[in-house]
Structures are given as structure tokens and as C-alpha cells.
Amino acid sequence: MSYLIHNFAALTGTGLIKGAVYGLVALGYTLVYGVLRLINFAHSEVFMWGSFAAVWALAAIGAGPNPSPLEIALLLLVALVAATAVSGATALVVERVAYRRLIRLKAPPLTALISAIGMSFVLGEIMGLRDKITGWVGLDGTLHLYVSGARDNTRFANPLQSRILFNIGNYGVSNIDLLVLGCALVMMVALDQFIRRSRLGRGIRAVAQDSDAAALMGVNKQQVIRVTFLIGGVMAGAAALLYLMKFGVTRWNAGFLLGVKAFTAAVLGGIGNVRGALLGGFVLGLAENYGSAIVGSQWQDVVAFVLLIVILLFRPTGLLGESLGRARA
Amino acid sequence: MSDTQTTQPAATPPTAAGDVLLSLDDVTLRFGGVVALDGVSFDIRRGEILGLIGPNGAGKTTCFNAMTGVYQVTSGQVSFNGSSLAGLHKFAITKLGIARTFQNIRLFGNMTALENILVGADAQHSTGLFSSLFKLPKHRREETEGHDKARELLKFMGLSKRADELARNLPYGDQRRLEIARALATNPQLLCLDEPAAGFNPAEKRDLMDLIRRIRDQGYTVLLIEHDMRLVMGVTDRIVVLEFGRKIAEGLPAEIRDNPAVIAAYLGVDEEDAS
Amino acid sequence: MLLEVEGLCVNYGRIEAIRDISFGVPENSVVTLIGANGAGKTTTMKTVSGLHPVRAGKIVFDGEDITNMAAHKRVELGIGQAPEGRGVFPGMSVMENLEMGAYFRKDRKVTVPKDLERVFTLFPRLKERASQAAGTMSGGEQQMLAIGRALMGRPKLLLLDEPSMGLAPKLIAQIFAIIREIHGQGVTILLVEQNAAQALKTADHAYILETGEIVRDGSGSDLAADDSIRAAYLGGDV
Amino acid sequence: MTSPTATAGKSRSRNPLVTVADVIRRQPKPVRVLLGALFVVLLYLLPLLNPPLISPSQSDFGAVLFNVSTYVLVALGLNIVLGYAGLLDLGYVGFYAIGAYTVAVLGSLHAHVPLLLLLPLAALVATVSGVLLGAPTLRVRGDYLAIVTLGFGEIIRLTAVNLQWVGAAAGISNVPRPPSVEIFKLPHVSWNGFVATIDLDNTTTFIKFGVLDQIPYYWLALTVIFIILAGEKRLVQSRVGRAWEATREDEDAAELMGVPTFKFKLLAFSCGAFIGGLSGGLFATRQAFINPESFPLLLSILFLAAVVVGGAGNRWGVIVGAIIVSYLPEIFRPFADYRVLVFGILLIVLANFRPQGLLPPKRTVRARQVDEELEELEEGAAHV
Amino acid sequence: GTSDDNDASSAPTEVKVGFFGALTGDAANLGQNIKKGAQLAIDQYNATNPKTKITLVDYDSQGNPDQAPGLAKKAIDDKAVIGIVGPAFSGESKAADPLFNEAGLVTISASATNPALSTNGWKTFFRVLGNDASQGPAAAKYISDVLTAKKVVVVDDASEYGKGLADIVKGDLGSTVVATDTIQQKQTDFGPTVTKIKSANADAVFFGGYYAEAGLLKKQMTDAGINAKFVVGDGVKDDGFITAAGAKAAEGTIMTCPCLPPDKAGGTFYTDYKKAFNADPATYGAEAYDAATIIISAVKAGKTSRADVVAFTKAYDQPGVTKQLKFDDKGEPTNVTVWAYKVEGGKIVPDQEVK
Ligand SMILES: Nc1ncnc2c1ncn2[C@@H]1O[C@H](COP(=O)(O)OP(=O)(O)OP(=O)(O)O)[C@@H](O)[C@H]1O
Ligand SMILES: Nc1ncnc2c1ncn2[C@@H]1O[C@H](COP(=O)(O)OP(=O)(O)OP(=O)(O)O)[C@@H](O)[C@H]1O
Ligand SMILES: CC(C)C[C@H](N)C(=O)O
Ligand SMILES: [Mg+2]
């Protein structure tokens, strides 16, 4: 316990950062769930593909050893564009391949879940087999830089060196910490406002609640669904870059565990609720850290899941509830 | 209730108003700022058909919900056969003898018509894990009994041909009738119908009226919410009128028809138009 | 003709819900479809608004063939609908539901305040409950909301599917008055009703639908005077 | 994901599996009984017959069949929870793990209880844990339940990883085997192309539970499956089964029709846990070694896939699904590294072209036809 | 399948040797490098055009003990398999070896180091390297004598190997251990562990586990401004560690390993390996070469039944490229060395032998 108190700042800091990444990834789950009432199991792979896009973009540019601040900013921008573009595109592919037909047929939600699970395997395996697949077409030599060690950790050549800016308690807050936290907050607020204020946002909510009635209001359901996947994907891409800056490596299966956590965060906050995703992310990140300080870090996931169960028992629709609404009994 | 005479729970003569079956005593129910029921009191007597009418949003469905345990009342008391229903589970209230239908049909869409009714009949059964695993005599007895009752009800409702069709594929009118059959299968003393004629044309409404009378003649007590005045006036023994969650009138159909408050609040001036 | 339906056939799987029906709705008229349960009225409405696919036949609106057009595009052309079962957005407030009605309009900024005013005058209850979640409104209140919402889109053709269902008698009278009023403002209306007496009184022209086929048509007053129609759909005396 | 079996049901026309099932259903009773008996005998003999095409080229057929039968068992259990009661359980592997650990901990690590006692005990412990988990959590609805159960599965696994008392990450070895009786030896059939010969050198001892020959384990599992099937069928055709279905369709309405939904959900949950625990126990004794990595979240997902791909709510369907999910990867072994990829593609294809599962739940003929035609029509419609 | 006795009278024209270890998965580099050693020995033997050819078959466990029994069974079922090089990791050894023992199929591991493995009475278990009962104390000794650390944090990954090794190190260091922590395999965020290390103000951290997690842990330590020396066991001794941590963060990490620097291996091993694979031999390549050599010798001596190979191995006493190859009655080598390596200039280089 005294350990928790002494290291409170550090545990809080790292917990918040982890939570921010959870939250950003959770958005993808929350949005798709909100609109389609479907768990997009392949979202973790959308994240993973974005992380590779960022890695490769910088590898392709081949940044010099000591970039100037301007260069750093540019490099990061390139990585961001690559990650969000690829994640967004991957999300659209998921929608097209795994969902579109099933949505049109109004198939049982569980079937869509299985389809998404299949998609998740496919996307993960393509990345994990990229050496073999490119080998097939004889490109592995040319692409060696990108495809070697397909099942191993791939390092992100972060142009921004981690530097501790100031201390809070015993926690050294680094430039990367601030960047990650700041970006996550800004994106989250922007998205929340978008959903609440914009016309398209209202369209998304309408489809979520009654897609036939929404069509009668002139809402293009197909488009709304695509936009939803796209936004979720873009957010996952941004999360992927932040994740890389903080943790430094990615891997063909990097999305899986993170995906489970992010989904948990989404539910914790109230699935279908944009603000809930961020809140859920933070609560989960902090709970893991505080929990591990109290009962040992090997128990951190257990702490997180126990907390989740307890919270759901008392607030059966998550901390903030489902904002996209429920019908009357 | 005897188990063998399943569709005749009470042997009271049809028209004579019996003892008080259900009573609402100063019931208030709030949703946040909205007062859906505001000190409502009335009784339902055994064997009667009581109409519950009132403008939209007056609190009629909320009344049903308060009686069947969907909502807990904010204050006041609902009692059935003299004992309070407060804190009872929905299924327990059903078992005590209150059954209902829904304003928006809520059948078990992927079960057949027969199965829907069997679920209702099971309300009074007690077969559990072991008796069904080992096909104990109790299980067998209840199964045959349930099936017999279900067939009988299907016939009563004119749904015999539909027995093996999925509920969700039945035409709207049949769905309404099936809901009533399912409610009857629970062997209720009080049957609550929430706008059973909504979406029916006049001919169908006439059939429904007959049906409700026949149900009452079987000995059930009926509480009916309905906006169609010909139906309400034609079939009910007594009427309670709500407005803004308050009871504004109670009496015989003829009295209600001429009650100025009811006309102002509900019927409108031109009664011809309002049929 | 604002709306022309020709040889329309619609199926639910193997079930033929609509078999080869043709009818027209002239500009600035009220046309009603009457028929028993399951006759195919709702199906017709859904097909016109694009919620259900056509198996055979043709739908022309304002001179444009819309047979295979997506539902949301038809809205932009000016087809509005208050669907059966109301279809309000349960988790949105009453106000947001009404705003959704003008979702597709480019001139939202101008029209919404005016139209809101109009809907609130028609249905004061909606104004009182502007911030209540639509899903918690009573059945009749939701019906008002559905009609009000359809009006927010200023449709050229308004499809009303049993607007009086679940409404109190007094309100039913009001609803028909409203229908006449918006008709007076130049809106064309296709009305489906179980309340045939009222519907025929209001309509310029009426079609009788039986098990997916049009069996008769004529002016509202003619049909209302017809004995066989009276017996079958107006119920006579009870 | 509010209700796992949505209303609009669709399956493509002329599903061969359905047709076969219908044809069998139409036979007179004695014929059906005879066919059934023949089929059962065939199932027991299957690993000895080693039929070409069916038996995988690169793995031991007996072992594969055992693996398939544990999946079948698990799928039957999960089908009660998911298919009948409509409870989405993403942590089903937790019960499987509890069963396996009960057997391993009490049979090897801390005691030496004989296996024949351990198996029922495993089922019992899993059932109790099902009740303990279900009692507080089953009030949570729909997808929230999914995440709660997912959390439960992970808690079980992580506890196993970190708790020294159950062997921690290192796991438990020397799990006891069922007692052998060794009465006689049965020769295998070996195939040369399509020519069968009886291979007297390659025999299976009836009944010797060794490490090398897994066929007796398969027989054991198969027997358990038949027992479970019989019990499950009786349950489903009773008040219990109807209550489950009604709860799945509309929980509030069910409650208002007198169904104590909570009680029945808990019952479904514990029945599922019982079967899950039993199959976990079988797995442990066959495997002889277990560690927490035997029970990853992914396994829950594969179980789920088995049930959904086969057709949640239909016992024959989920059996087919379980066979597909556990057996196809064996067939795919020649694809080596591409196995999972191929499997993923297969899941997508199956989901998209058989959205109701390969053998959807029993529906009346008419209902099915409506669905099929509707699907065809909608596919044809030029709606974008 | 059943009876596994082979008729040993006439030498077959082909036998198989299994390689059992992670060839894919998170710790795949380790397995791949070990396999190459065995492959080299077998290729060299086959090149002499012997009467009985040997093929090396892979049993890819992905380093996952859960897969091990199934794979072991597969190897056992294939009657042409007369010996196994591996299993490579301790965890999978524990899961698979009981089966090999029951089947009488020899296993010679070039890398599994958990001490308890040899205490199960398995008749078929052999390994050609020192176990963690020597590696652990060596690491502890290095920490206290060479690094003269006063405050040490010991972290493990809960695996059979990692936890086993960390526990030994902890025991040996005694009171200088100020904190311990356990992480999970496949985990990527080590925030709480890093916080613990930082708050303990440690001057050395020992990690028992594999390179994938070690790399991430070290990077996050460095990012958090921790300068403590990072000491790890053989499971981290792979370039994958440097990839994961980044060369800068990896610099200065100390790795112990009961293995000889490959260039110190006897004979022409080093040059042969370089020629065959166009790369320097990595961790345990030479040991695997030795392990395979023992089975090859058995074949050369005409011992091609499983039982004969076990007996042959038991009695073996010949010089290998890493050491004199001879086993005690538990299957442990009689001759062991432990070396310390360090990361210097982005490469793993030998530091000194720890005695
Ligand atoms: N869950 C709820 N939250 C807030 N308000 C509610 C809720 N349920 C009902 N109300 C309000 O309570 C009032 C009574 O509703 P109720 O459904 O009982 O009306 P009703 O008399 O059945 O009307 P109708 O004839 O239109 O069905 C309505 O104004 C409704 O908006
Ligand atoms: N989703 C559906 N699946 C199968 N059949 C359907 C479906 N919806 C409607 N039908 C059938 O199509 C026919 C026409 O139904 P429709 O709803 O159009 O009738 P309606 O005239 O609107 O009746 P109501 O007065 O009850 O609203 C009916 O026989 C009905 O059973
Ligand atoms: C390859 C080695 C690093 C394996 C490790 N020594 C173990 O016992 O698991
Ligand atoms: Mg109501």
C-alpha cells in the first residue's frame, strides 16, 4: 500500500498513457457497435496494420541519424498519414469483406462476429506470413527490408527521442508521454463533438437506432456504415502511431491483447458511447497499474477484469451508459 | 384453481360483479419529472370487463406495467386478491394470476404458435432439470396437460391451422390473437389487454368483441385498454378514465359517454368523427 | 400524376404480398388505400419509399423512374413517410427526432425553426416533452412524433401508414383535420387507414386492396356510399 | 448483438445437410433406429477403419478423432448456453480449464484421486463455478454478458498462470489415465489406394489407455457424447428448453409470461459449465500434461465459431460445426504455414454463405422457404 | 499406432532425426539457430554418402508447452524417427519428455536449462549443456562481483525456464535483492514493472525469460531514465533482443549462457557454419551440432533402433566441438562452462567466462 502511495505519480502517469491508447482503439469498437450492434473482432488487426504502415513509411524514407525538430515533425506526420490511411483502408476492407453482405441479409449478429473473427485471422496471418507470401511472387528479395522476420518484433525507428521534461513526484514526464496523452485527448474531443454536432454524426446515431426509419429521413445507411468503419480505422491508425512511439515495436499479433483490453475499455465506459471509450480506457489503464502495485504486476489483468465485472454488476450498461440509446420495454 | 378444468378458472356467473380481484390504491408512479400515474385508485371485480381509457400518454400502459411488476410504484399500493404485489417478480405475479398482452406485439418470434402457448402454460408447471432429464411422471403429466391446453386454446382462438408456424410469420391479426391465447394459457384470473384492436378494421373489431365476451364467459376477468369507442362501449361493464395520470371518471359506459369531462379530454365534441 | 405505380409485384420470399397492382396519385390530391389486415397496404408503402425491393413492375415519381432507387435518395426527391409502427429514434430526444426529419434538407437553417413551430402548434404535447427520449413516450405520443417528423422534411408526397392507429378519438379527429390542412398547403398525400370511414371522407380517390390485388377504386364519396364497401370496411353498426 | 439469433433467418435453398436430415426424418421408425445403430457402430469403428480421404494424412487419426470429440462435447455445452438460452459466453474455455485443472490438481499435483471419480468431480466443480459466476453476473444482459464471461475466462487462465498451487505457468504433468482393462486386440484396416487390408501388426488394445494409442480415449469421449446428447434432448423438449428459448427471444416478455428467467439462465449456464468441465477433464487425462496456455481466449472463440458455423440452437448443427472447426485444420495441414489463413478465409466464406449456420435450428418448412426466397430476391435487387 | 520396437538386424537406408523446438512464434530465433547447428551436422554426414541417410524433421512447438505433447506423439508415431534434438525450451521439455520416455525415444537437448528436468527419472533425457543450477549462480556472481551491485531487482516471466532461473539468482543474491516482479509472456506494456524498478532505485536488474519481452522491458526502462545494469540469461541471448530494445537501449546488457562463444568451438565448426549459412553461428548452434553428432555416431555404429540409440547415448564419451560429451546417470553433461556476454556496438560479444 505504501508502495502505491510512493509511486502514485508514476503509476498514474503510465496508466493514463496506456489508457489513452486503449481509449483510442476502443473508439473503433464503440462506433461500430453503436451503429451495427456488432462486435468488430477484426478491429485489432486494423490497428496492427496501421502500426506496420507507420513503421514502413519511416523505413522507406530512411530518416537520417539526427533529424532537426522540423524534420522530426515532418517524419511523424508522414508516419501518421501512413498509419491512418492504411488503418482506415483496412477498416473499409473489413466492412466490405466481412460485413456488407451479412448486413444486407440482416444475418444474426453472431454470424457477423464469426465473419469478423475470420477476417481477423486473415489480416493477422497475411502480416505474419508476409515473407512467405512475397516469396511466392518472388518479391521477398526486393522487399526484404519490410518482410523479413514476419513473426518477430518489428522496430519503429522513432525520430523523436524520449526525453524527460519534468518530474511529477517520482515520475519523469517525457515529451512522448505528453504527446500521446495530448493527441488522444484532442482526437477524442473532436470525435465526440463530431458525433454530437455534425449532420453525419446525427445520421450515425439515427442508423444506430432504427436503420429503416433513418433511410426514410434521407440517411444513406451504406455510407454511414462505411464512414463509421473509416473513422474507427483512422482512430486506430492514430493509436497505432502513439503506441509505437511509446512502446517502440509492433508485431503481427500486436493487436490481439490490446484489442481485448480496448474492447473491455469500451464496455467499461458504456459501449456505443464515445466519451465512455476514453473514460473506460483511463479507468482500465489506471486500475491495471494501481492493482499491480497492490497485488503484484502479474495480477494486473486479473485486477482489470475483476474491476470490469464489478462495475458491470453495479452499472449494467457501463460507466456512462449507452449513449446511442435503448428502446422502452 | 383445478388443474383439469384448465380454461375455466373461475366459476362465477358472467355478469354479476364479484368480489374485488385487483385494486389500485392511491398509486403514483414517476419517471424523473414525468408523473405518469398520480394517485390513481380503482378496483377490478371478479368476472367483469373493465375498460381503461384516456388520452394518449394518460398512463394506461403504465398502469399495466405497475400491475404486472414491470415498474415499481413510487407510492401507493397494488393488491391482488387482497395481498400486496409490491416487490414481487414479474413471473411471480403472472403465477399469481395476472396475464397481459402488449401494445406492441411481443411474441417469441422464432417459436411456433404452439410453443408460444406452451410457454404460457408452463407458468403453472414446475418441471425442472431432474424431472425432465429422467422423464419423471410429473414431467409427463405436465407435458400432456400443457399440450392439451394449448391445442384447446388454439382452437378457441381459431388458430388450429397455424399451430406449427413460427409466430413471426403469422399475419398481424393472428399474432394479436396468439398473444391473447398465450396470456390465457398462464391460467390467469385477470387478463389485461393493451389495445388489442389496434390496426384492426371494423369487421375484425367486431370479431374481437365477440372473442372478449367469450373469454369473460369462460370466467376470466378482463381489463381492457382500447381507443376504439364502439368496442369499448359495446363490451365493457364499467369504465375508468385517466387523464394526465389522474383518474377523471369511473362508471358505466353510458355514464362515461355523456360525462362532459371525458368528452372534453378524450372523446372530442363530434362523437361521430371519433368512432 | 405525381406518383405512378405500374404492374407492381412484391414478394416476401415465396409469399406474394403484392400482385400486379397499378395506381396513380395525382399532384395535390389525397389518395387512400383501404384493405383488411395483411392485404398488402404497408408493403405497398414500403415499396414506394424504397424500404422493400420490387420484384416486378415500375414506380415513377415526378416523371422519374425510381423503381430501383435507394430509399434515402427518394427522400431527397420529396417522398416522406410516417411508417407503420412509428419508427421513432428511441434514444434521441423528441427535438432531435424532429431535426432528423429535416436531415436531408440543404436549407435546414431556415426551414427547421419555422417547421418546428408548425409541428409544435399541431402537437403541443411534443413541445412539452421536447427533451424526453422518444422511446419513453406513450404509443400515441410516438405517433404524433412520427407524423411531425415527416412534416419536417416538407415532402411533396407524404405517405401516411395508419396515422390514427393507437390514437385517442379526439386526436383522430385532429389528425384528419391536419391531413386536410397540409393537403391544403399543397402536399400530396397517400394514406393508408383502417379507419375507412374517415379516410374515404378525406380522400379524393380510393383504392381497395384485397390479398395483394386492387379490387376496386373510385372517388372517396362513391365508395363510401357503396353498400358492399360499407359492409366490408366500414363495419356498419356494432 | 442483442439477441444472438436474430429474427430474419436465412439459409440458402437446397442445403444438402438439411435435405439429408429431412430424408432421414421421413423414414419409418424401425428404419431410423436401424440406421442410427449402424451409424453409431460405424462411429466407434472409425479410427480402426482409417477410411482414406477422411483420415488426415499427417496426423494420427485416433488423436484427431479424440480432439474432434472434445470439440463436439464442448459445442454441445456451449449450444445450451448460446443456442438455446441465448447467452453469449466468450469465456467458455474457463469451465473447460476448471475441469482440466480439477483432474490434474486432484489426480496428480496434490492428491491421487482415481480418474473415474475425477471426471464427475471435474464436471461438478465446473458446475459450481458456473453457478458462482452466473449468480451475480447473469443479470447483466446481452453483450455485456459477453465481456463479463470473457473476463471470467481470462481470470481463470491468469490465475492458473500465477498461482503456484495449481502449478503456475509451468503446468501439471502426469495427469492420471483411466484404468485399462486390456481384454483383446483389434486390428486396424490399412489402405492402399482404395484397397483395404487388415493390418494385424497395427492393433489397438481394448481397452488400454496409453500415451501412444489414443483410440480408447476417443471411445470414452464418444460414449460421453452419447450420454450428454440423450440428456440434452430430454431437457430441450421440456419446460426447461421452452423457457430457455422464450428467454432468448424476449426476456421481458418471457418474464411476464411466468418464466423465472434468471433461474433458467443460471440453469443453462451451469448445464453448459457441467459439460465444459467434463470435456476439460477428458482433455486433461488424454493430454497427460496441462498448463495455462492450453486455455487461451482464442479457444473460447473457436468454440463459439463451432457453434455458430454449425447453427446455434440445433444440436446436429453444432456437432457439424465442431467437426469442421476442429477437423479442417488437420486437413489443412498440407498447407503448413497457411493453415490459419485458410481457416480464416473459410470462416468468412461460411459466415457469408450460410449465415444461419450449416444446419440451422429446426424451423417449419414454410418459414425456411420464406427466408430463402427473400435472400435470393434481395441479392438480386439492384440496391446500393 | 502401437508397437514401437524396430527390427535392428539390417540397417535401413534412411532414418529420421527430429528437431523439436520453436521455429515460429515469439522466441523463434532461438529455435531457428539451434536447428541450424543440428542441420549442419546432418548435412555433413549425408555428404559422406553413408549407407543410412538421415533426414532432419521439424517439430515446431512455437515454444508453447501446450503444443508439445501432441508434437511428441507425432514424432513417436513416426517409426523412422530414432532420436530427437531438443526439446529446445524447458517448458516444452517438461510437457513432452514424459511421452518420449514412455516411448523410449532419445532426446538430446542443446538448450533446455531448467535443473529439475533431469530429476524425473526419465531414461531418455540427455542434454549437452550446463543447467541453470550453474547458470544462475554464475549470473549472481557476475552481478555481485563484477558489477558490485548493491540493489538488485529480479524479474521473471513466469515460465518454467524464466522463473526457475530467476529464483536461483534470487536465492544466490540473497539480501541484495530489493524487489521482485513477474511479467507475462506476450505482454508489451511494462509500466508497473518499470515503476517498481525505478522506485527501488536498483543498480542492477536481472531478468529471467526470453528475448521478446526482455527487449521491450529494457526499452521501457531506458525511456523511463533507468540506468541500472540489465543482466539476463540465455533466453535473451539473441539479436532479437537488440531489435526489440533498439541498439541504444540494448547497449551494455549482460547475458549469461552455459554456452561457448562459437568461435571457440573445436574443429572447423565455426568456418563450416559460416560457409553453410552465410552467418555467424548464434546461441546454442554449436551445442546442437554436438547433440546431433551423438545420434549420427549411433547411426554410424549401426544402432538404428530407438532402444539402441538410448543405450548408445548413455555410454557416449567422445570430444565434441563444445566439450567432452559424456553424461552422468541423470543425463546431465559431466563438463560445463558458463560464459558472460555483453551487448556492445549493437552486437552480442563474449565478455568473460564466469567461474
Ligand atoms: N420510462 C419512461 N420514462 C419517462 N416517461 C415515461 C416512461 N414511460 C412512460 N412515460 C410517460 O408517461 C406517460 C404515460 O405513458 P403511458 O404509456 O402509460 O400512456 P398510455 O396511456 O398508455 O398512452 P397511449 O394510449 O398513447 O398508449 C407518457 O407521457 C409517457 O411519455
Ligand atoms: N416480414 C415479412 N415476412 C413474411 N411475410 C410478411 C412480412 N411482412 C408482411 N408479410 C405478409 O405480407 C402480407 C401483406 O402484409 P402488409 O403488412 O403489407 O399488410 P397490411 O395491409 O399493411 O396489413 P395491416 O393492416 O395488418 O397493417 C401479409 O400476408 C403478411 O403476412
Ligand atoms: C533456447 C534457450 C534460451 C532455452 C532456455 N534455456 C530454456 O530452458 O527454456
Ligand atoms: Mg399505451
Ligand SMILES: [Mg+2]
Ligand atoms: Mg400495415
